[in-house]
Amino acid sequence: MKILVTAKRVEDPESKIKVKPDGSGIVQEGLKYKINPFDEIGVEEGLRLVAKHQGEVVVVSIGGKEVQEQLRHALAMGAHRAVWVNHTGPLDQLGIAGLLQKVVEKEKPDMVILGKQSIDDDQNQVGQYLAEFLGWGQATFASKVESLESEQEKNKVPALVVGADGKTVRVVREVDNGLATLECQLPAIVTTDLRLNQPRYASLPGIMKAKSKPIEELTPAKLGVDVTPAIQVLKMSAPPARKAGIKVADVPALVEKLHNEAKVV
């Protein structure tokens, strides 16, 4: 089977994120970047599926040439080849889904796995838009019943279960009150939640091999997609700084404050 997985370049959450003084964006200088952790979980799931069912994992990313770093990371994990949509201007979720739609129509995968959201702007929209554009079924927030310490996880058993005829996939979803299992016809869109799997480390030989794996370059123009954004970011601002807490002398003083000031007891 053929699986297409997204690999978005996002700010490393361990970097210090600062908003530019004019509110036009965040300060890029000195920032570190990595693959969106939810996408990395998607790459891992794709690799487990093709280890079981044969086939290939194709990774796709959109951005300037720097996104090749994230594509190479996915290739080092074991993905077979990569598609790079070279685009440096502004882009909104509809634009991203539009570009991915054309990549999907070109690649014809059996399944597209995306992170449920990217950790930079946390939109949680692209997977759903893409399913709508393609007219495919979607299973969002894919998770699993077994824990990340289970034998199944240690043995890298895929959590997504492809039917014996290869025409369906069973997905366990994280929902508000627990887990829901649904079956989806293939081809389908799956978006990953945090507990789907523990992504493997990129090995040293994997990194060396990734250097010579192919990355195909495409552009919005080549794909015939108008990516003029429908949404414009007007201003960014940091959340207000938290005020320092206070120390109280004893328990009665604490209870008094909780009762009279916080009004919680």
Added chain:
Amino acid sequence: MEFQLTDAQRALQEAARKYAREVVRPKAAHYDETATFPRDLLSTAWELGLLNMAIPTEYGGVGLSHLEQVIVSEELSWGCAGVATSIIANDLANLPIILHGTEDQKKRLLGHFSERVKFSSFCLTEPEAGSDVANMQTTARREGDFYVLNGAKCFITNGGQAEQYTVFATVDKAKKHKGITCFVVEGRPKGLTPSKHENKMGQRASETVSLTFEDVRVPVANRIGEEGQGFAVAMSTLDNSRPLTAMFSVGIARAALEYSMEYASQRKTFGKPIIEHQAIQFMIADMAMNTHAARLLTYESAWLLDEGKRNTLQSSYAKSFAADMAMKVATDAVQVYGGYGYIKDYPVEKLMRDAKLIQVYEGTSQVQRLVIARELFK
């Protein structure tokens, strides 16, 4: 001149950093305290290719360049210098084969390291022959298609775990260094006996033993180079490995620097974090500056090897500067922590103990200076 890493080099660095942060660091204090062999950490290291990174790809290894190897080494040592020493011990033992082995020897003696987790040990030092290698007492006597080894080696990393040994012995003591010859002993043959693990001050996660050789038979086919070429084999191996041990110092110093910055930002005296006191700022500035200087010296010494150039002078610069630097930086980190720095519940005293060994092993800081002076006056 380029002062930035390539994408692939950054990816290697990131992979090693992740291993060091997520696999090694959580268990570093445990293995330091118990001085037991970190087999679980090393199994993961093998899976990631870290145990065999110097072996060329045609013999199943990763085939990293020297520069790439030192980039990785910094991260490993940042995680735990003892674990890093255990990992790099394989490279050190395999270097004589990589550098001087025949095609047949490389296939036979390197190829199997990619099949499963295996350790090999570099056996040069003896009780009476440390820096004074020419005084080697271990003998190799030719008997038909075999050599018979007799003698004792000491301070052998992973010696009790290894399944292959690269051993230096003399075919004729009277010839001094011109008698020294290099052999590879496969498996754990009869007559090869490791002692118990030495109770070391630092780098306690790396296993260190003595070995005795009593009539250990080695096929002639496992002689690396000719009779009498062992000294040159050993010296070229050390030219290749010195940048790695130099970089271990950088990893320790970076850890010491980071811990010190974190602690100095939190710990308050006289009503403000101690980082706002100039005395602490100066110490931390020195730590950062010297760590980076050692890193650049080491990069250069590894880069020279990749260019196919002799690096004896630069690798001795790097090893002696970096080792002495790490000792100073780790000692200062304990100073920044004050009384807490001397307590084992805090991470910096381990760094000080770990750093000390780098001034001693693979050529002491004093021997490096002898080499430097000899090179300068050549």
